[in-house]
Amino acid sequence: xxxxxxxxxxxxxMAWATCAPCAAATAAPEVLEVMDVSPVWSAHPVGFCLLSxxxxxxxxxxxxxxxxxxxxxTLNEQKWHYEILDSSLGWDSHNYITMAIDEAGCLxxxxxxHCVPLVYFRSERPHDLxxxxxxxxxxxxxxxxxxxxVFIDADGALIFRYRDGGSGNGNEIYNVxxxxxxxxxxxxxxxxxxxxxxxxxxxxxxxxxxxxxFHLTWIWRDTPDCATNHDxxxxxxxxxxxxxTADGRKIxxxxxxxxxxxxxxxxxxxxxxxxxxxxxxxxxxxxxLIAYHKFDANGHTQAYVARWQNxxxxxxxxxxxxxxxxxxxxxxxxxxxxxxxxxxxPDGTLGLSYRHKEYGSGIWRLDEExxxxxxxxxxxxxxxxxxxxxxxxxxxMQVRWAHDKGxxxxxxxxxxxxxxxxxxxxxxxxxxxxxxxxxxxYKLSKPN
Numbered sequence: 384x385x386x387x388x389x390x391x392x393x394x395x396x397m398a399w400a401t402c403a404p405c406a407a408a409t410a411a412p413e414v415l416e417v418m419d420v421s422p423v424w425s426a427h428p429v430g431f432c433l434l435s436x437x438x439x440x441x442x443x444x445x446x447x448x449x450x451x452x453x454x455x456x457t458l459n460e461q462k463w464h465y466e467i468l469d470s471s472l473g474w475d476s477h478n479y480i481t482m483a484i485d486e487a488g489c490l491x492x493x494x495x496x497h498c499v500p501l502v503y504f505r506s507e508r509p510h511d512l513x514x515x516x517x518x519x520x521x522x523x524x525x526x527x528x529x530x531x532x533v534f535i536d537a538d539g540a541l542i543f544r545y546r547d548g549g550s551g552n553g554n555e556i557y558n559v560x561x562x563x564x565x566x567x568x569x570x571x572x573x574x575x576x577x578x579x580x581x582x583x584x585x586x587x588x589x590x591x592x593x594x595x596x597f598h599l600t601w602i603w604r605d606t607p608d609c610a611t612n613h614d615x616x617x618x619x620x621x622x623x624x625x626x627x628t629a630d631g632r633k634i635x636x637x638x639x640x641x642x643x644x645x646x647x648x649x650x651x652x653x654x655x656x657x658x659x660x661x662x663x664x665x666x667x668x669x670x671x672l673i674a675y676h677k678f679d680a681n682g683h684t685q686a687y688v689a690r691w692q693n694x695x696x697x698x699x700x701x702x703x704x705x706x707x708x709x710x711x712x713x714x715x716x717x718x719x720x721x722x723x724x725x726x727x728x729p730d731g732t733l734g735l736s737y738r739h740k741e742y743g744s745g746i747w748r749l750d751e752e753x754x755x756x757x758x759x760x761x762x763x764x765x766x767x768x769x770x771x772x773x774x775x776x777x778x779x780m781q782v783r784w785a786h787d788k789g790x791x792x793x794x795x796x797x798x799x800x801x802x803x804x805x806x807x808x809x810x811x812x813x814x815x816x817x818x819x820x821x822x823x824x825y826k827l828s829k830p831n
Contacts, residue, residue, distance in 0.1 A: 411764035412796065416826035420454055420463060420799070422447040422819035425775075426812055428783055428803040429472060430479025431822070435791035436488075439510050440824075442799060443480040443492055445472045447819035451480060451495055451502075455512050458793055466512040470495045470502050475809045476715035483534035484789070485541050487562045490515065493532035497809075498549050501526040505565070521558050521567035528553075535589065537597070537623050542570060546583065550713070551606040553583030554637065557623060570623060576601060577637035584638075585612070585658030589623065590724075594669040597623055600661035603640060605652060607713040613652040615661055615675055615689075616645045629671070629691040647689050647696050650677050655684050657710060659718065664725030666690070666733060666751055672725040674701075674735055676708075684708045686722055686737060688754050699754035706741045714808030725749070734760050770800060770825070777817035779804050796827040 423431075424445045431444040442454045442463075449472040454463040472478055472495060480494030488509030495502045501521065507514035520526055525547040535542040541560040546553045554574035558567045576584035582603045589597035596619045605611040618634055620626045626634040628644035638645060650656045655678035664672045673689045679700065686702040708719045723736035733749040746760040766784065773780040785799040802820040804812070 411767045412827040418824045420822040423822045425803045425820040426816045431785045434482045435789040436484045437792045476806045485562045496529045498528045574637045587661040590663045598663045610711040611652040612656045615648045662724035674722045715806040
């Protein structure tokens with residue numbers, strides 16, 4: 384059987400895991416093996432990627448000198464093979480790295496992009512890091528101001544999504560790869576979303592649901608100021624080419640603010656909506672559930688869940704907080720509230736996880752019919768709790784995680800762990816900086 388795994392990293396603004404897991408009530412998995420990968424840059428966070436593809440394992444990161452680097456091994460090896468790529472990190476926390484393996488076994492690497500020309504590498508031979516070469520263009524069009532690269536496995540087709548343009552003025556572009564010719568072409572003749580020079584869409588997804596459809600949410604932003612986000616929106620597709628609204632009406636891309644039938648909640652700007660929220664989940668009937676936050680009538684930030692039912696979006700407030708996350712400005716911000724996707728629970732209820740700067744973290748238990756909170760669910764441990772404490776004694780250091788975006792042949796769970804300072808609005812730090820931290824690969828037992 385050939386290895387074909389795509390490292391899917393859906394990132395709008397730092398959607399990757401950025402802090403140590405919270406204390407869990409369920410039994411944590413055990414550490415079966417630990418491997419040092421490399422010392423890495425630690426003065427600000429940026430997303431790394433772990434990709435297991437059968438017997439092969441890849442790690443993409445920025446080393447201690449901030450050079451984009453890929454390490455690889457086979458599962459029966461203790462030694463890593465390294466390839467330093469021709470790209471170096473500045474101070475921008477947007478510039479995560481992502482990877483994919485195509486059907487021929489060749490590795491694709493993209494990253495270190497925030498409104499800059501395309502940064503993309505591809506190996507010339509299957510599973511051979513030494514043949515990674517920079518590819519200066521995919522299609523050669525709209526590749527001078529690229530941000531947010533995403534590889535998607537669309538039923539065997541390798542898709543690449545990125546933003547062309549900037550915050551407040553950008554479009555979402557989709558390419559598809561032909562492994563036989565090693566060339567890319569446009570999946571769509573137009574951008575999927577188009578801000579028409581006045582705004583840009585921040586997507587969440589697409590997520591393939593249990594119904595076999597791809598589900599996409601997005602919000603619009605008018606300027607680089609994150610307070611100008613507005614209009615939570617939704618569309619679905621079976622193939623990422625033909626799109627429709629929640630009620631099945633066909634959409635002709637590009638989707639704009641004039642596209643009818645896509646708005647879930649017409650939230651105005653400066654109303655507490657942030658890019659990175661809008662996670663898609665499903666109930667037991669495969670109905671779409673969208674979790675997000677905005678201000679309530681009193682100006683407090685609250686969590687909401689929207690579900691399409693009986694021909695309309697039904698919106699329910701879940702939280703009852705008396706605190707306001709009043710974000711604004713540009714650059715990478717630290718997220719004071721994070722909501723997960725709604726999940727189906729074994730007892731027929733729903734679960735919605737949250738992390739809050741003032742109220743801590745937990746999982747609400749929701750009644751499936753009313754979407755009202757009816758209790759709490761014990762947190763499911765995915766990481767041993769002792770790994771959540773920073774080893775560094777440098778003030779402000781935090782633990783970072785990257786979960787496996789593929790699947791290892793041995794069936795084990797693998798995670799990356801390293802430590803950094805928090806975001807700094809993409810500005811250089813002055814004064815003493817922390818020493819590089821050790822990037823480690825952990826092999827874990829399956830959680831109980």
